[in-house]
Amino acid sequence: MKRRSFLKMSCCLGAGLALSGLGLTLAPVAAYADDMKKADALRTAVQSTTVCCYCSVGCGLICSVDKASGKIFNIEGDPEHPVNEGALCAKGAGLYQVSAANEHRLMKVLYRKPGSDKWEEKDWNFAISRIAELMKKERDKSFIVNNEKGQMVNRVQTMSLMGSSNVLSEECWATTQFARGLGFTYIDHQARV
């Protein structure tokens, strides 16, 4: 990937170190050494761009991946992205917490039975079958063929679809078709929330 800013950055770093050799006493240099670790790591990191998963603005970000561990260690705004030019709101600026570095992130399906106060670990097959079963049941129960005026409407008003700004236009189209196929009238997008 071409990264003009990355090159500029490397040049500036060289200049910075040269300056520090001339101007600073040893003590401050030692003091900075610790602080420089993350900035130094950025120089050797594999950088890839991504788009913020939250709202419909679609801000661009740069993910920095440590070559040795293969783990993301920094995510920040992409100064070359035309939408945000590096800027991010509080949600986007905290995007690093969405990465695997966040130990609190949910990694397995957790299920809580109705009336229970305990979470149980389940597999995806269980979760998807359970959701499908409940959707089918609810749809069969509340499907409206004709409205009060006797017009054919074929709709379900007790369920809704909440889309995501993570998905592509084509995926949006597919999920919308799915929801309309079931008769959903309430179809919305998480980015509006």
Place this chain on the structure above:
Amino acid sequence: MSDGKSILVDTSRCTGCRGCQVACKQWNDLPGTRTKQAGTYQNPPDFSCDTYKIVRFAEGKKEGSREPYWYFFADMCRHCMNPPCMSASDKDEIVQDEATGAIVYTKETKNIDFETARSSCPYDVPRQNPDSKVLSKCTMCIDRMRSGLKPACVLSCPTAMEFGEREAILKLAEERVAELKKIWPKAKAIDADEVRVIFIVTDDPKKYHTHAQA
């Protein structure tokens, strides 16, 4: 040596999104703080050894009027040109970077008197880690600046913050204040000659934060 770097925080443009606050935490790997709902968007309530940047939300009523005001103040260390907190430092516990002018607290600040450092700061910025006794505050992202990057808060800010050579920032501040004065006669750049992080306000600084101005 040039005049180093400066940051401009134009509170008239700040939307209070707190992107800067989160970006600061993210870059500096600072943990979150457990807080309680205090009836304000300001959260956490104040600086701490883990919070270098905080957007203060000040509410009140305008003088002689029922009209409310709601001011956002993205508070941080001002990186003074002649920092009073350095008087608490005997050796090189607190250092001033020659290239940028940033004031950096080293790990050795555990050996200096916290109360002296904090009380000397007109902006009430220094904080101490209760366990390690190390003093901490905003580093102006000295590590990022040395790598040719903008400080994390400035990069993240969608509206209000600028970073650059001090001369350029001072000029920018002057122009912006002149523009703002047309609508808000009280507009000014707080302590612009003494600090590197210059806040532009449109009203009495005291209304934004007790320690907004020296």
